Amino acid sequence: MTDIKKRSDCPISSSLDIWGDKWSLLIVRDLIFSMQCTYGDFLKSEEKIATNILATRLQMLESNGIITKLNHPESKAKVLYQLTQKGIDLLPIMIEIHLWADKYSTIPPERNAIIKELKNNKEAFLKSYTKLLKKNQMKDPLE
Amino acid sequence: MTDIKKRSDCPISSSLDIWGDKWSLLIVRDLIFSMQCTYGDFLKSEEKIATNILATRLQMLESNGIITKLNHPESKAKVLYQLTQKGIDLLPIMIEIHLWADKYSTIPPERNAIIKELKNNKEAFLKSYTKLLKKNQMKDPLE
């Protein structure tokens, strides 16, 4: 269903085949910032992803082991999405994109704090934030 | 012509609006590996980009200051493409993608050397390779 057609064995190419579309990394971004998101949370993001695209991207990311679904602790009607280890490991890429964007475009002021921290000690930030993400992973996967 | 519609002010989103399509980073990859490429060189890459897509992507990357065109020293019929500083600064992102891919998929053996070097001392590699890329930049931009 959500199978990938690999264009080549190049690691860059293979990676892009999984998450190199217009939307996947924005979903990952939301999960990195919020740790856990419901379907509705993703729809609320300012880029306004279409609901059908969101559904297919979530499937793709799940079938490629980047995110998992969890039962929402408060309601059976809700679903929680969160990053797997494989998804958490996209953080270094996200950080570098952030730094590149900081160098070449204007960053919204609410990101200044994180950018400053990143520039000061990237490795420390990476380590502590990775730890935080792992800590927030729940054990309760939806079967 | 090749203008970008920004989906939001988020730095991740803005960056993806420029090079977050299926092909742009593969063009950048070719330039990082080969320093300089002709139009035909890009077409020869194993992923087999369509010629019209290549043309529009090259325009997009050029109008966003990531690549420049140069006169080919040997022939007026040929055009050389190379990375600008802004393009060279995508190297850290490329490196992280490489490392992610190494962790989660099988890498072709001809990339083993570079991966090993990367894992040993990422910062050193980044520094020396950036230097190499800058050294290879030619001064002769096509007007």
Place this chain on the structure above:
DNA sequence: TATATTTGCTTGCATTTTGCAAGTGCAATA
């Protein structure tokens, strides 16, 4: 208990992007 609302999707269709094949014009070579 009946009804309305929320939530996570799916479906249908228009628009945009991508993919493929062929063609064009200038430069270099024979």
Place this chain on the structure above:
DNA sequence: TATTGCACTTGCAAAATGCAAGCAAATATA
């Protein structure tokens, strides 16, 4: 002068994206 090489462009089919509406299960409300 004719032929080939190179950097594209053009036309059309296929796929991905975008938009609006719909739908079933779960929850909240009357």
